[in-house]
Amino acid sequence: MFDLDRFIAECEEAVRGGDGQRAVRELVARAVSEPGAVLRGLGEPKRAGLNTLYRSERLTILNLVWGPYMTLPPHNHGMWAVIGLYTGREDNIFWRRIEEDGASRVEAAGANALSAGEAVPLGKDIIHSVLNPIPRLTGALHVYGGDFFRPGRSEWDAETLRERPYDAERTRALFEASNATR
Known part of the structure; x- marks a missing residue:
């Protein structure tokens, strides 16, 4: 069974070591290798949401x-991340920053599709957008090497692809809008 308290403690220990992202990736990969255990440990997802399980500096x-079918526009984290799916599917489009007319925008540079049981690392400079391409909820553990909610991150407008400051409330509203359409 997936034990959240033990998982948190192991991740905390991992980030105190030399290569935190690599160690955390192994922990996340081990956890999601048994998607049913994570489902039992966290509970079956009932609604879309950005649910904080643990937060520190x-x-x-x-x-x-x-x-x-939910989509989250391009954004960065400014820190490494590890994503592990325990149900559903998550498609990531990776973007590269370009300067155009004195403004920062992005252009597509690659993609990756994740299914339940898979875990991948993202570098600290990655810009990505996320799509759930299936007609049901998708659940994923996302572990970040820092305080995900700290200021200083960016997001890019879905239509113009122009950079703007990350707005956590706008992101939460996207999750709520997804719940309203179900």
């Missing part, structure tokens, strides 16, 4: 539940 652990 060194580490944030989120249970992200993507609504059916």
Whole structure:
């Protein structure tokens, strides 16, 4: 069975070591290798949400539940991350920053599709957008090497792809809008 308290303690220990992201990736991969155990430990997702499981200066652990067909526009984290899916599917589009007419915007640079049981690391400079391409909820453990909610992050407008300051409330509203359409 997935034990959240033990998982948090192991992740905290991992970030105190030399290569925190690599060690956390192994922990997340081990956890999601048994998706049913994570489902039992966290509970079956009932609604889309950005659910904080743990938060400190060194580490944030989120249970992200993507609504059916939900899309999150391009954004950065400014810290490494590890994503592990325990149900559903998560498609990531990776973006690169370009300067155009004195403004920062992004252009697509790659993609990756994740299914339940898979875990991947993201570097601290990665810009990505997320799509749940299936008609049901998708659940994922997202572990970040810092305080995910600290200021200083960016997001890019979905239509113009122009950079703007990250707005946590706008992101929460996207999750709530997804719940309203279900």
